[in-house]
Amino acid sequence: MDIGQRLKTIRLQAKLSQRELAKRSGVTNGFISQVEKNLVSPSIGSLKKLLDGFPMTLADFFADEDAVGADHPVVYRAEDQPERGTGDIGYRLVGGRFPDRHITLLRETMPPGADTGPDLLSHPGQECGVVITGQLQLQVGERRFELGPGDGYYFDSTEPHRFINIGEDELYIVSASQPKAL
Structure with missing residues (x-):
């Protein structure tokens, strides 16, 4: 040593x-x-x-x-990612125990037909993500986009936005936002 x-x-x-x-x-x-x-x-x-x-x-x-660095974990196993979702939508937070975390990294799951709600979301910062499986309709302001596996998005999250699973299968997204949201 x-x-x-x-x-x-x-x-x-x-x-x-x-x-x-x-x-x-x-x-x-x-x-x-x-x-x-x-x-x-x-x-x-x-x-x-x-x-x-x-x-x-x-x-x-x-x-x-x-x-070494146990107070600054590097790996977060699936079972160490706390569920932060409500209702049908699942949000698994990666790095939740990291001290002075500046980014929110999520594994998101939405069953068919799930929706973040009729009221558009809006919060300070920026947001981005990649669809892993399923079909997403993303609304940012008045614009609507359809995304499939491998498609990504990046927008200013002060713009009102909404996520809808428009597919017949579960939707999986990996997303990040900054500053940290959760």
Whole structure:
């Protein structure tokens, strides 16, 4: 394990400067710099002092690579994507636990005939998506578009809009909006 790189990664994930970590742990920021550059190898006692600045245990520090960044998940398994839908329409949020998330990424499902409702939606930001399976009618303002598998859309979501499954099968869409909506 590259102790210097691991320490730097953890420090950056915690959004701490070397100076702030030094203040918290009672060592100099020069020492932290030398450790991160692998110019010195800290004793167990010195490493424990550094980790107390996060706080983090020695066991967590030396945990296997899969645990690195556990506070910033990268993979969100299907069962980890919370259902945010109401009624017939399903919205599965990808990345819901990611800290300071800026994007809403959804897996959307709509049964045949499902509709986001007669009142057009409107919210700040932009929205885009791709139809995976099924047939979508998208209304943006007064314009109506029919989309099938592989077709995508991108629009300013302050424009009133509506989604309708016009096909005989379930409609699957992967969509994103920014700023985050859910």
